[in-house]
Amino acid sequence: MSELVKISGRQFTILVIMNVLGTAIITVPAIVSAYGKQNGWFSVLLATIFGIGMVVVYNAIYKKNPDKNIYQQLELLFGKWIGKLLSFLFMLFAFHITIGNLRVMGDFITTQILIETPVEMVMFLALITCFFGVRYGIEVIARAAEIFFPYIILSIFLLLILVTPEAEITNIQPILQTDVAGAFAGALPLLGYPFLEMVLFLAFMQNVNNKRIEKQFLVGVTIGGLLLVVITLVCLLVLGVDMTTRNIYPTYILGKKISIADFLERIEILVAIIWFFTIFFKITIGYYVLIIGFKQLLQLKDYKTTTIPFVYVLLVFAVFMRPSVVEQKQFLTSAWIPFSLTFGLVLPVLMLVAGLFKNKKGGQQQSP
Amino acid sequence: MVQASFICLLSLFIFLLEYKRVKKLQSKKDKWTLSIGFMIALYFIVSMILDLPVPSMNKLVGKVFQPVGEPFSNMLESFQDQ
Amino acid sequence: MAKILRRTRKKKKKKIVENISSDYNQPIKQTIEENKTFVNAELGNSFDIVIREFKLGKKNPIKAAVMYTDGLADKDLVHNYVLETLMIDVREAELNQQIANSQDLYNRIKEFSLTGAELTEITTMKAIFNHLLSGDTIVLLDGFTNGFGVGSRGWQDRGVQEPSSEQVVRGPKDAFTETIRTNTALIRRRIKDTNLWFDTQKIGKRTKTDIAVAYIKGVASDDIVSEVKERLQKIDIDSILESGYIEELIQDETYTPFPLMYHTERPDAICAGLLEGRVAILVDGTPFVLLVPALFIDFFQSSEDYYQRSDISSLLRLLRFFAFFLAMITPSAYIALTTFHQEMIPTPLLISIAAQREGVPFPALVEALMMEATFEILREAGIRMPRAVGSAISIVGTLILGQSAVEAGIVSPAMVIVVSLTAISSFVLPHYNIAISVRMIRFCFMILAAIFGLYGIILGLIIMVLHLASLRSFGIPYLSPMAPMGIKDQKDALIRLPLWMQSRRPTYLNKQDKIRANTKEPKPTRQ
Numbered sequence: 018m019s020e021l022v023k024i025s026g027r028q029f030t031i032l033v034i035m036n037v038l039g040t041a042i043i044t045v046p047a048i049v050s051a052y053g054k055q056n057g058w059f060s061v062l063l064a065t066i067f068g069i070g071m072v073v074v075y076n077a078i079y080k081k082n083p084d085k086n087i088y089q090q091l092e093l094l095f096g097k098w099i100g101k102l103l104s105f106l107f108m109l110f111a112f113h114i115t116i117g118n119l120r121v122m123g124d125f126i127t128t129q130i131l132i133e134t135p136v137e138m139v140m141f142l143a144l145i146t147c148f149f150g151v152r153y154g155i156e157v158i159a160r161a162a163e164i165f166f167p168y169i170i171l172s173i174f175l176l177l178i179l180v181t182p183e184a185e186i187t188n189i190q191p192i193l194q195t196d197v198a199g200a201f202a203g204a205l206p207l208l209g210y211p212f213l214e215m216v217l218f219l220a221f222m223q224n225v226n227n228k229r230i231e232k233q234f235l236v237g238v239t240i241g242g243l244l245l246v247v248i249t250l251v252c253l254l255v256l257g258v259d260m261t262t263r264n265i266y267p268t269y270i271l272g273k274k275i276s277i278a279d280f281l282e283r284i285e286i287l288v289a290i291i292w293f294f295t296i297f298f299k300i301t302i303g304y305y306v307l308i309i310g311f312k313q314l315l316q317l318k319d320y321k322t323t324t325i326p327f328v329y330v331l332l333v334f335a336v337f338m339r340p341s342v343v344e345q346k347q348f349l350t351s352a353w354i355p356f357s358l359t360f361g362l363v364l365p366v367l368m369l370v371a372g373l374f375k376n377k378k379g380g381q382q383q384s385p
Numbered sequence: 386m387v388q389a390s391f392i393c394l395l396s397l398f399i400f401l402l403e404y405k406r407v408k409k410l411q412s413k414k415d416k417w418t419l420s421i422g423f424m425i426a427l428y429f430i431v432s433m434i435l436d437l438p439v440p441s442m443n444k445l446v447g448k449v450f451q452p453v454g455e456p457f458s459n460m461l462e463s464f465q466d467q
Numbered sequence: 468m469a470k471i472l473r474r475t476r477k478k479k480k481k482k483i484v485e486n487i488s489s490d491y492n493q494p495i496k497q498t499i500e501e502n503k504t505f506v507n508a509e510l511g512n513s514f515d516i517v518i519r520e521f522k523l524g525k526k527n528p529i530k531a532a533v534m535y536t537d538g539l540a541d542k543d544l545v546h547n548y549v550l551e552t553l554m555i556d557v558r559e560a561e562l563n564q565q566i567a568n569s570q571d572l573y574n575r576i577k578e579f580s581l582t583g584a585e586l587t588e589i590t591t592m593k594a595i596f597n598h599l600l601s602g603d604t605i606v607l608l609d610g611f612t613n614g615f616g617v618g619s620r621g622w623q624d625r626g627v628q629e630p631s632s633e634q635v636v637r638g639p640k641d642a643f644t645e646t647i648r649t650n651t652a653l654i655r656r657r658i659k660d661t662n663l664w665f666d667t668q669k670i671g672k673r674t675k676t677d678i679a680v681a682y683i684k685g686v687a688s689d690d691i692v693s694e695v696k697e698r699l700q701k702i703d704i705d706s707i708l709e710s711g712y713i714e715e716l717i718q719d720e721t722y723t724p725f726p727l728m729y730h731t732e733r734p735d736a737i738c739a740g741l742l743e744g745r746v747a748i749l750v751d752g753t754p755f756v757l758l759v760p761a762l763f764i765d766f767f768q769s770s771e772d773y774y775q776r777s778d779i780s781s782l783l784r785l786l787r788f789f790a791f792f793l794a795m796i797t798p799s800a801y802i803a804l805t806t807f808h809q810e811m812i813p814t815p816l817l818i819s820i821a822a823q824r825e826g827v828p829f830p831a832l833v834e835a836l837m838m839e840a841t842f843e844i845l846r847e848a849g850i851r852m853p854r855a856v857g858s859a860i861s862i863v864g865t866l867i868l869g870q871s872a873v874e875a876g877i878v879s880p881a882m883v884i885v886v887s888l889t890a891i892s893s894f895v896l897p898h899y900n901i902a903i904s905v906r907m908i909r910f911c912f913m914i915l916a917a918i919f920g921l922y923g924i925i926l927g928l929i930i931m932v933l934h935l936a937s938l939r940s941f942g943i944p945y946l947s948p949m950a951p952m953g954i955k956d957q958k959d960a961l962i963r964l965p966l967w968m969q970s971r972r973p974t975y976l977n978k979q980d981k982i983r984a985n986t987k988e989p990k991p992t993r994q
Contacts, residue, residue: 025951052464113442131807131920142919146926146933153937160936160950161929199464205457283810286921293925311418318412325403326422329396333429337439348443351458352450359450 026227028159030237031166032298033218037068037241038169039299040121041211043292045245046252046267048349052203054196054258055189058250060203065242067204068212072238074365075215076231079222081372087219088313094371101314103364108310110360114214115303116335119143121345122296123335125266130289140335143300148328150301151308152321155221158301165294172291173244177251179275184254206349209357212238216361220306265346268292304331389434396427491593499532499609505592506534506599516599519550523557523608529572530609534595539602541621548582549604549617556580573611581606585618597675620648627653630732632899635771642732647677647751653734654681658741662686665749670699676707677751681737686744686972686980691941695746695759710750710757719939724904727940729761736770742983744976746941760940760976762947764960766901767791772963781962788961790895793888794905798839799916799924801885802831807920826876832917834878838886839913841868843906846890947975 024032049057082090087107092100123140131139150158193200215238227233252267255274261267269292272285308327312320400423407415432439447454496502503518510516515537522528531553535545557580577586589595589605590613599605602620627649630642643650651665662684669675678699682692698717707713710730718727731737732754737747740758748757767787772780804812805820812820827834845864852860872878889909896902908931915923938945948956953974958964967986974981 027952028950052461113446116442126922131922134919139919139922142923142926146929149930149933153933157933157937160944160946161932163950163952164932164936164946165929196464202461202464205461286808286811290921290925293922294929297926297929315414315418317418318410318415319407322407322410322415322419323422325399326419326426329426329430333433333439334442336433337441338443344443347458348447350461351454352443352447353454354457355450355453356446 022154022156022224023226024156024159024224026225026230026233028163029218029222029225029227029230030233030240031162032159032302033215033234033237034241034244035162035166035169035295035298036214036218036302037211037238038244038295039211040118040296041207041245042248042295043125043266043268043288044121045207046249046261047264048206048346049200049203049249050253050258050261050267053200055191055253056193056196056200057203057253057258057261058189058246059193059197059200060207061242061246061249063201063204064207064212065239065246067208068215068238068242069235071212071361071365072215072234074362074369075219076234078219078365078368078372080231084223086221086223086309086313087216088310090219090368092313094368094375104310104314107360107364108307108314110356111217111220111303111307111310112331112334113356114217115300115307116331116338118296118300118303119331119335120338122293122300124345125269125289125292129266129269130286137332137336141332143297144328144332144335146297147301147304148324150297151305151324155224155305158298158305162298169291169294172287173248176272176275176288176291177247179277180251180255180271183274184251185257186254188255188257189250189253205354209353209361210349212242213357213361216365217302217306219365220309386435389431392430392434393427396423396430491591491596493592494590495592495595495607495612495614497610497612499530499607502595502607503532506595509592509596521550521554523553523576524572532607533604534599534607535604535619536599536602539600539622540604540619541602544583544619544621545604549606549619552580552582553606573608573613576606576608577615581615581617583617583619585616587616587618589614589616600675624649633731633733633736633769633897635733635769635774637774638771639733639735641734643734643737643749643754643756645752645754647679647749650734650749650754650756651679651681654738654741654747657734657738658683663741666696668699670702670704670713671707672703672705674706674708678707678713679749681741681747681749683741683744686742686977687746688744688976688978691744691760691943691976692746694941695748699748707750707752709753710748710755713748713750714757719941723934723938724907725763725935725938725945726766726898726900726904727761727938727945729758729765729898730755730900731758732756733770739770739773743972744980760943762940762943762975763935763945764949766898767896769897773966777963777965781964784962787895787897790892791901791905794892794896794902795909795912796924797885797889797892798835798909799912799927800921801882802835802913803916803920803924805831806917820879820881823879823881827879828876830917831882832913834882835885835913836910838878838882839889839909842886842890943975948973951975 045061046057049060051057053060078087078090082093085093088100088104091103091107094100095103119140122143123136126139127134127136150161215234218234222230222234225233248268252261252271255271256264256267260270264270269285269288272288273283275284275287277284304327308320308323311317311323317323400419403419404416407419429439431437496505499520503520506516506518517535517537519533521531521533523531533545533549533553553576557576577588583604585603587594587598589598594616595605595614598616602622604617604619606615606617608614624646625644627641627644629640641653643653655663660683664682664684666680666682668678668680670678680692680695680699695717699713702713702716704712704716714728714730715721720727729740737756737758741747745758745760748759750757767784769783772784775783805824809817824831829837845860845868849857849860849864869883873880873883893902893905896905912924912927915927917923919926936944936946936950944951947953948960955971956973956975958969959973966984967988970984970986971981972983
């Protein structure tokens with residue numbers, strides 16, 4: 018890696034925020050309010066706190082070898098072959114996240130916006146866009162994120178402000194009196210989605226050109242998580258528990274409540290537009306991490322080599338991922354939790370322990 | 386079938402374009418990876434068009450992690466029913 | 468088979484035309500006669516080359532010759548300061564002092580007689596031709612292999628006039644001309660700094676066009692200056708007729724609709740660029756001077772922004788960005804809304820649009836493509852028409868195509884509004900070349916919108932921004948100072964803050980000499 022592209026700390030923070038918001042912004046209120054009822058926002062808060070804790074772990078891994086990505090670290094810690102095997106499994110995780118997000122996007126568009134367009138076409142177009150991003154490299158992705166970020170934040174605040182007149186405080190009362198256990202449980206599916214997915218950032222953290230990167234990472238996750246809390250809260254306030262739970266995309270329904278001067282109505286597509294941007298970056302990051310992994314795994318000269326074949330593979334797997342939206346929700350509450358925990362929590366902790374062990378060994382060898 | 390052959394032709398064209406670029410890298414491994422990658426990609430896309438079975442990622446992950454995931458989903462469901 | 472193919476391909480790649488005779492490097496010949504025949508033979512006895520032979524001195528007259536190109540050289544200058552001095556003054560001087568040998572004569576002529584300001588000694592045939600064909604006068608003496616080139620360039624030119632492509636309400640009204648000397652003077656007159664350097668070279672095997680790289684030493688980053696020079700050195704071509712040639716030969720990326728170099732005919736814009744640390748490339752024969760590196764936002768700024776009140780120019784800049792967006796998106800948004808997202812249009816408006824479109828036989832995409840194409844044709848026709856026919860075009864455009872097409876039910880009135888909005892918006896952009904790129908991108912967006920609605924437009928936008936973010940102009944990211952973000956540079960990007968707040972040069976261009984002003988907020992000194 019002679020010419021290492023560098024992104025700035027601010028760009029990294031923005032990418033983290035985009036990834037936290039990503040798919041979550043539009044579906045999370047429904048998931049958490051199903052379990053936590055009116056305290057759903059508390060589940061998001063809990064998950065955020067957990068997410069911040071996870072970032073501390075990731076930062077510790079990064080700090081061990083600041084110039085190596087996770088794949089190189091795995092090979093360093095566990096030896097070449099076990100390292101490669103773990104790398105491959107990690108890439109499987111990235112692969113799953115990527116096609117999952119792609120599928121969620123495709124489902125949303127074909128059910129809500131372009132009802133007659135086949136889902137394959139929708140996903141294909143999204144994939145082509147991401148392909149351009151991956152092909153241009155992380156530097157360009159980060160810059161594009163920097164361009165879109167102000168508009169995304171602006172649109173989120175606009176949405177929140179425009180719907181506040183419809184808010185009713187009774188919708189979230191009693192606050193943290195009943196269903197608190199449910200709120201704790203509701204945080205569970207949220208751990209992996211979106212917070213444990215942050216482990217993907219370990220694949221290109223060495224590209225960040227900033228000494229305070231650890232702080233940037235924390236700031237990104239905190240801002241993203243708090244935005245999610247606020248959005249969930251507003252969803253509950255405006256729509257009520259029942260409506261929020263029953264819809265798959267409650268934030269989108271929130272957009273439908275906007276009405277400016279009885280003239281501009283039904284501009285919920287604006288919500289969709291915010292979401293397109295965030296999810297685009299999320300898919301691109303997943304795709305990029307996957308490609309970077311392949312480069313490391315096969316010791317390729319150029320990471321771009323595998324990009325085109327992966328367009329096909331990602332598309333096909335996204336199409337055949339699952340038959341229905343209902344099954345997705347079921348998957349999210351069962352197998353997804355241990356799956357994400359394995360790669361987001363167990364693997365990093367294992368890496369830390371292995372690092373400690375190795376350090377001790379290294380220290381002993383050095384001392385005599 | 387027509388669709389499949391059309392996509393194959395298109396892929397061949399893309400492959401040639403991409404191969405030209407990879408050739409400049411002067412790395413045998415890259416050439417092989419690209420060729421095999423395209424073959425696998427074509428296999429999947431053709432089987433998608435011809436409605437042949439393609440492994441589902443969800444099922445794969447489900448098979449491995451379902452036993453561990455079961456308690457989680459049971460616990461969550463208990464809250465949902467309240 | 469493949470080998471044969473490859474071999475033939477290699478053969479084709481052979482040397483570029485280089486039948487310029489190798490004799491050119493030979494020294495000047497001894498006798499005038501030989502030189503004369505050689506020059507005449509090489510130039511094919513062209514009738515614009517004037518060779519005047521005469522004798523020098525009274526006692527031992529030496530044959531001498533003066534050559535110049537009629538039309539390129541200033542005849543008065545040749546007569547008064549070359550021929551007259553040589554034929555009369557030398558003779559008179561000789562009366563007083565005997566010239567001992569011929570070497571003395573040569574030096575005397577050089578030091579006392581030739582009264583032209585620019586004088587170069589030339590020794591080769593190549594130099595003779597270079598000087599002769601650039602308008603200088605050549606003086607040759609019999610028996611010497613050295614000659615003189617006297618600067619006598621003076622041809623008919625246009626004179627400094629008002630800029631025709633970028634007009635301002637307030638601001639200087641002079642523009643560059645086709646003569647590089649005038650252009651350098653226009654810059655030098657504005658920046659009286661010793662650090663303003665011009666680095667000249669000739670490019671083009673046949674045209675031998677003068678190219679000057681101008682920059683302010685210490686302000687412009689050395690990397691950029693050397694990069695520009697290096698890229699210019701790599702050019703190997705027979706002719707440079709306009710700065711567009713240079714632009715296309717040295718820009719960072721060819722396959723992009725966006726301009727990566729800034730060109731202008733306004734000296735004040737070039738000077739402002741130089742003072743920010745950019746590098747200008749002047750090309751002889753064209754009033755358009757190039758400025759690098761050029762960034763995306765530069766194409767939304769006009770030099771007038773700095774002469775007006777800052778609040779007004781900030782507003783105008785925002786308006787230009789908005790217009791850029793409108794020019795790009797309007798037709799595709801119309802297509803997307805009418806075909807996919809009718810629910811987004813307020814009901815009364817939807818009803819009236821539907822009523823208008825009732826008689827229109829085409830889908831929205833075809834309607835839009837048709838009208839946009841018509842407009843592009845009209846515009847292209849209008850630009851290159853003889854001026855007398857211009858009014859005919861506007862009549863055809865407005866009356867026949869606008870009104871009658873609507874009345875005939877071929878297009879809906881809403882579509883006409885959309886097209887005119889697009890057109891007017893693209894005229895708001897102060898630089899022609901960014902307006903052209905918008906025209907191209909617009910059609911891509913229309914097709915995307917017709918297939919995928921707003922979703923297509925959004926993905927198109929993402930691809931466009933990705934592409935923009937991937938571009939660089941001479942090493943500087945094209946989207947700076949937005950991405951990578953420079954907080955300090957925002958003072959003069961989307962908006963323009965008052966001059967006294969802008970104490971620093973753009974950080975993305977300058978690593979050295981960052982401070983450019985140190986003025987406090989203006990306040991009355993006594994109250």
